[in-house]
Amino acid sequence: xxxxxxxxxxxxxxxxxxxxxxxxxxxxxxxxxxxxxxxxxxxxxxxxxxxxxxxxxxxxxxxxxxxxxxxxxxxxxxxxxxxxxxxxxxxxxxxxxxxxxxxxxxxxxxxxxxxxxxxxxxxxxxxxxxxxxxxxxxxxxxxxxxxxxxxxxxxxxxxxxxxxxxxxxxxxxxxxxxxxxxxxxxxxxxxxxxxxxxxxxxxxxxxxxxxxxxxxxxxxxxxxxxxxxxxxxxxxxxxxxxxxxxxxxxxxxxxxxxxxxxxxxxxxxxxxxxxxxxxxxxxxxxxxxxxxxxxxxxxxxxxxxxxxxxxxxxxxxxxxxxxxxxxxxxxxxxxxxxxxxxxxxxxxxxxxxxxxxxxxxxxxxxxxxxxxxxxxxxxxxxxxxxxxxxxxxxxxxxxxxxxxxxxxxxxxxxxxxxxxxxxxxxxxxxxxxxxxxxxxxxxxxxxxxxxxxxxxxxxxxx
Amino acid sequence: xxxxxxxxxxxxxxxxxxxxxxxxxxxxxxxxxxxxxxxxxxxxxxxxxxxxxxxxxxxxxxxxxxxxxxxxxxxxxxxxxxxxxxxxxxxxxxxxxxxxxxxxxxxxxxxxxxxxxxxxxxxxxxxxxxxxxxxxxxxxxxxxxxxxxxxxxxxxxxxxxxxxxxxxxxxxxxxxxxxxxxxxxxxxxxxxxxxxxxxxxxxxxxxxxxxxxxxxxxxxxxxxxxxxxxxxxxxxxxxxxxxxxxxxxxxxxxxxxxxxxxxxxxxxxxxxxxxxxxxxxxxxxxxxxxxxxxxxxxxxxxxxxxxxxxxxxxxxxxxxxxxxxxxxxxxxxxxxxxxxxxxxxxxxxxxxxxxxxxxxxxxxxxxxxxxxxxxxxxxxxxxxxxxxxxxxxxxxxxxxxxxxxxxxxxxxxxxxxxxxxxxxxxxxxxxxxxxxxxxxxxxxxxxxxxxxxxxxxxxxxx
Numbered sequence: 001x002x003x004x005x006x007x008x009x010x011x012x013x014x015x016x017x018x019x020x021x022x023x024x025x026x027x028x029x030x031x032x033x034x035x036x037x038x039x040x041x042x043x044x045x046x047x048x049x050x051x052x053x054x055x056x057x058x059x060x061x062x063x064x065x066x067x068x069x070x071x072x073x074x075x076x077x078x079x080x081x082x083x084x085x086x087x088x089x090x091x092x093x094x095x096x097x098x099x100x101x102x103x104x105x106x107x108x109x110x111x112x113x114x115x116x117x118x119x120x121x122x123x124x125x126x127x128x129x130x131x132x133x134x135x136x137x138x139x140x141x142x143x144x145x146x147x148x149x150x151x152x153x154x155x156x157x158x159x160x161x162x163x164x165x166x167x168x169x170x171x172x173x174x175x176x177x178x179x180x181x182x183x184x185x186x187x188x189x190x191x192x193x194x195x196x197x198x199x200x201x202x203x204x205x206x207x208x209x210x211x212x213x214x215x216x217x218x219x220x221x222x223x224x225x226x227x228x229x230x231x232x233x234x235x236x237x238x239x240x241x242x243x244x245x246x247x248x249x250x251x252x253x254x255x256x257x258x259x260x261x262x263x264x265x266x267x268x269x270x271x272x273x274x275x276x277x278x279x280x281x282x283x284x285x286x287x288x289x290x291x292x293x294x295x296x297x298x299x300x301x302x303x304x305x306x307x308x309x310x311x312x313x314x315x316x317x318x319x320x321x322x323x324x325x326x327x328x329x330x331x332x333x334x335x336x337x338x339x340x341x342x343x344x345x346x347x348x349x350x351x352x353x354x355x356x357x358x359x360x361x362x363x364x365x366x367x368x369x370x371x372x373x374x375x376x377x378x379x380x381x382x383x384x385x386x387x388x389x390x391x392x393x394x395x396x397x398x399x400x401x402x403x404x405x406x407x408x409x410x411x412x413x414x415x416x417x418x419x420x421x422x423x424x425x426x427x428x429x430x431x432x433x434x435x436x437x438x439x440x441x442x443x444x445x446x447x448x449x450x451x452x453x454x455x456x457x458x459x460x461x462x
Numbered sequence: 463x464x465x466x467x468x469x470x471x472x473x474x475x476x477x478x479x480x481x482x483x484x485x486x487x488x489x490x491x492x493x494x495x496x497x498x499x500x501x502x503x504x505x506x507x508x509x510x511x512x513x514x515x516x517x518x519x520x521x522x523x524x525x526x527x528x529x530x531x532x533x534x535x536x537x538x539x540x541x542x543x544x545x546x547x548x549x550x551x552x553x554x555x556x557x558x559x560x561x562x563x564x565x566x567x568x569x570x571x572x573x574x575x576x577x578x579x580x581x582x583x584x585x586x587x588x589x590x591x592x593x594x595x596x597x598x599x600x601x602x603x604x605x606x607x608x609x610x611x612x613x614x615x616x617x618x619x620x621x622x623x624x625x626x627x628x629x630x631x632x633x634x635x636x637x638x639x640x641x642x643x644x645x646x647x648x649x650x651x652x653x654x655x656x657x658x659x660x661x662x663x664x665x666x667x668x669x670x671x672x673x674x675x676x677x678x679x680x681x682x683x684x685x686x687x688x689x690x691x692x693x694x695x696x697x698x699x700x701x702x703x704x705x706x707x708x709x710x711x712x713x714x715x716x717x718x719x720x721x722x723x724x725x726x727x728x729x730x731x732x733x734x735x736x737x738x739x740x741x742x743x744x745x746x747x748x749x750x751x752x753x754x755x756x757x758x759x760x761x762x763x764x765x766x767x768x769x770x771x772x773x774x775x776x777x778x779x780x781x782x783x784x785x786x787x788x789x790x791x792x793x794x795x796x797x798x799x800x801x802x803x804x805x806x807x808x809x810x811x812x813x814x815x816x817x818x819x820x821x822x823x824x825x826x827x828x829x830x831x832x833x834x835x836x837x838x839x840x841x842x843x844x845x846x847x848x849x850x851x852x853x854x855x856x857x858x859x860x861x862x863x864x865x866x867x868x869x870x871x872x873x874x875x876x877x878x879x880x881x882x883x884x885x886x887x888x889x890x891x892x893x894x895x896x897x898x899x900x901x902x903x904x905x906x907x908x909x910x911x912x913x914x915x916x917x918x919x920x921x922x923x924x
Contacts, residue, residue, distance in 0.1 A: 044838070047839070061838035310901075337895065338897050376523035377518065409900055412892075415892065415894055415895070417878055420884065431773075431795045432874045433800030433870060433873050435801050436512055
């Protein structure tokens with residue numbers, strides 16, 4: 001008796017699930033059908049800014065596994081085929097072949113929803129004009145590269161200053177553009193506290209990028225040829241030969257919503273720890289993972305939506321193990337992220353000050369300056385480390401790092417400490433790697449922990 | 463009523479203790495007398511190879527705090543003064559001013575022993591000949607630099623292939639020497655398992671360094687001028703214009719032994735978790751820290767001797783807090799170390815295979831190859847990660863990493879996971895920083911953890 005596993009979405013979460021399930025069960029035991037509406041599978045969306053920058057030579061380098069490779073592994077992958085409806089009562093999905101327009105119902109024993117996220121694209125005048133680009137898909141990346149190749153002008157406006165925004169600012173700067181970043185928040189990188197975002201702001205200004213904060217875009221102005229020529233805010237207008245949108249993403253869950261599946265406060269699907277969709281409608285037969293789900297924030301104690309390829313891959317592994325007859329769970333996240341803009345590295349994990357307040361936590365916050373290597377070692381680069389610890393208990397709540405080479409991945413120490421629910425005092429004793437080319441004798445994370453210990457003590461005495 | 467704190471040894475542990483105690487108690491409450499037999503305080507011995515290599519321009523860059531700076535902070539620091547005897551019954555020490563030869567007893571209420579370690583220097587013919595150098599003190603470093611400046615020849619032999627040995631091999635290579643490393647172990651870096659040491663061996667050979675393993679030095683041959691001219695082993699002889707000894711260190715505990723204080727299996731002082739020397743002789747009035755003590759290995763469950771500046775600084779902080787009326791502990795180590803030779807990064811934490819066997823632990827060992835960045839990202843450098851997990855429980859026991867840029871400090875993730883006693887399965891869910899310039903979508907440490915999970919499962923089924 002063969003079971004049928006149906007997968008909606010051919011990217012990281014969906015195809016990791018397919019591959020893992022196939023590893024556990026052969027084609028006689030488990031039939032796997034996967035629907036992908038686009039032209040590609042298993043590609044690295046996070047790599048697009050580096051392709052645009054020229055770090056990565058060609059599109060195909062970003063493809064981890066092609067449709068053909070999946071098909072060779074006995075996965076019935078149907079490209080350019082869009083699922084239009086999930087019918088959980090009858091356990092079937094309705095899909096349309098985008099070329100022929102033909103529609104067909106496919107029944108499932110188990111279903112994986114891996115529909116990803118869609119970029120925010122506010123309904124503003126001119127937003128769809130030629131010269132305005134998203135950077136979500138490989139097609140988006142190619143279209144942007146085509147525009148950059150066609151355009152004489154050298155002025156670029158990036159809307160949004162999150163990870164995509166700052167990475168695209170670097171990419172365009174390195175391609176010789178005058179770059180303006182227009183950002184609705186007080187500082188870039190709103191995933192950091194504003195005092196740390198300020199450091200990013202100053203560094204980007206130092207790189208020659210024009211930073212416009214606290215500014216809401218009201219329209220994209222177009223020229224006589226209909227192409228984008230400027231980005232307008234309430235107070236100002238910024239000339240643009242090319243406009244890149246990096247305003248964040250929302251879970252792509254319209255199918256799930258229409259099917260009556262449970263969505264969280266951020267619009268993402270809600271699953272249990274095995275990544276199985278909760279509730280009676282799913283009836284234990286539907287799993288979901290990747291950018292379309294919400295995940296438990298282990299520090300905050302609630303669900304969040306975090307679109308990251310590394311989580312999507314983990315979800316896929318967990319789902320694949322479970323639908324393949326094994327057992328695995330995804331316990332949650334602590335909110336780790338790292339990025340860079342030119343030589344500036346930006347990292348964060350855990351809660352920001354406003355998150356801690358929102359979670360009902362009282363905290364002490366400290367910031368220190370240190371270096372990536374022993375101070376006397378060539379290339380020792382400065383970094384700022386901000387650390388939040390719970391008042392009285394001293395439990396680590398979050399860490400943010402802004403610095404140069406060697407700064408970003410230090411956040412992993414805090415990420416593991418958060419997972420283990422360590423106190424900042426426990427952290428001061430951590431046995432981290434030390435040698436002059438790698439760290440000062442007190443690693444910057446430990447320096448921050450020591451200052452946090454002192455703040456917690458002072459706060460407890462008060 | 464002022465108390466007197468006496469400190470023996472003016473380097474990392476001793477002077478960190480002095481500084482921390484002074485922060486907590488002013489000179490009216492606590493008199494601090496520190497004896498240092500050498501010419502320097504608070505210097506970075508770990509920095510000496512980089513000074514010799516030319517990365518660090520001048521000796522004084524390696525001095526974190528001069529005697530004058532300590533004295534300005536109301537520490538009665540007596541340079542060039544050697545403590546000859548500890549009298550724990552009378553709570554006093556006998557010290558000699560090395561210039562005048564005058565001896566004097568100084569009483570203490572609390573004593574800190576921070577006498578450090580001394581390099582191993584086997585009693586071999588020619589070992590004290592001109593041209594044979596240790597690299598433990600700043601004077602050693604200067605003497606070696608003087609020899610390098612005076613010597614016409616360009617052949618260097620390094621004896622020992624631990625951290626100091628490989629770092630000195632790099633330093634001499636970069637100064638234009640033909641470098642031979644003679645090593646008694648089967649592979650260099652005996653703090654790694656031999657299979658990982660083999661990778662270091664191959665990389666060093668690739669750098670043009672001649673590696674001679676499994677070879678015991680029997681003599682240093684001297685020329686007519688009395689200077690070293692070759693290093694002899696049982697089977698061979700290696701011409702040398704300069705010889706550098708990097709054969710490891712032993713705790714410097716002769717004073718402590720003579721005073722009847724308790725020493726461990728490795729010759730180091732034994733303390734409690736507050737770094738107070740154990741037993742009735744110390745009578746609760748003597749603390750010890752830095753390279754002269756043994757520390758609890760939290761994975762092994764027994765004491766080890768690990769000479770590292772980062773531990774010495776932590777010990778000093780803990781001792782200073784406790785003798786200053788505060789409270790702190792040093793819970794132990796997990797055995798983390800990181801080093802490099804040219805662009806090869808070498809890191810380890812926890813137990814090697816032979817350590818695990820010696821500790822009575824059964825384990826699974828796996829090794830994976832991965833890269834420091836996304837595979838498609840420029841500069842993605844390969845690394846090997848070896849991971850040991852306890853049989854059945856899957857608890858992480860150790861991790862070793864050999865690779866290029868971005869490899870070494872990844873060991874910190876394993877160090878924190880060891881401290882938190884995580885299983886390799888828990889590690890697979892760790893939320894580590896991901897972006898293409900920083901990591902593949904599965905961080906190499908997580909790839910190793912996944913393979914270890916599979917090995918533990920297979921081992922449990924067996």
